[in-house]
Amino acid sequence: MSLNEAVRVAVIYYSSTGTVFELAKTAATAAEKAGAEVRLRKVRELAPAEAIASNQGWSDHAAATQHIVEASLDDLEWADAIMFGTPTRYGLPASQLKQFIDTAGGLWAQGKLIDKIGSSFTASGTRHGGQETTIVALNNTFYHWGSIIVPPGYADPIQFQMGNPYGTSHTSNNAEVPPGEIELAAMEFQARRVVETTATFVRGRAARFA
Known part of the structure; x- marks a missing residue:
């Protein structure tokens, strides 16, 4: 990129009932306000339709976010910075996000993911529900x-x-409590920090090789 181009940030997330989606939206908005070009992307749902239909919050969120574009490998290659968001699953990232990450082997083998800026965020249904280990695993x-x-x-x-x-996190009390003012402010700060650090790194590298 040139010294005058905006840094490119991909916010890629999985959310079943909407908690992580709220954090992802906040990150995307904050990154845009900080001057970045942003792609907000959800990963493909893997759960069967029967499972989604059995949970009203899950099915409502799936319907409400049909307009969000699904993540592709092009989003990873395009981005200067990648922010991953996921709910905790036994202290690990959700399988939906992990499956998307697992498709990136070709980009990894070609070295196209080297020197991307990376940052992660999460939410759990219960307090101490594996938030830190999920981020570390990501x-x-x-x-x-x-x-x-x-x-x-x-x-x-x-x-x-x-x-x-480690990264912004929220306890949703099993999807009953949305992210509050503090969590959203923390998410905004994390996104701004990602944009500022990315700009410093990428523009410094561009100037070095200009």
Whole structure:
């Protein structure tokens, strides 16, 4: 990219009942406000239609987000920075997001994911429901890709209220409690930090090789 181009951020998520979707939307909006070109993408649903129909919140969210474009490998290659969002599943990322990540082997083999900026966020139904381990597990992907992980850390006062230096996280009380003001502010900060770090890195590299 040239020194005058906006950095490109892909916010790629899975959400069953909408909690992670709210975080992803907030990240995408904050990244745009910070000057980035953004693609908000959901990954393909793998659960059978019967399972989705059996949960009103799940089926309502699926219907409400039909307009969101599904993620493709082109989104990974296009992006300067990738933000992954997922609910916890036994302290691990949801299989829907993992399946999408597993299709990226060709890009990895060609070295096309090296030096991407990476950052992760999550939500769980219960307190201590595996939020930190889920983010760490997602970040293992970035290690293998040769990406540069950018966590929020405690680099902003909001982090001392939200309390997760690995990435924004939320406890939804089994989808009954949406992300609140603190969680959304933390998500906004994480997205801004990703954009600012990406701009510093990518533009510095462009200037070096200009």
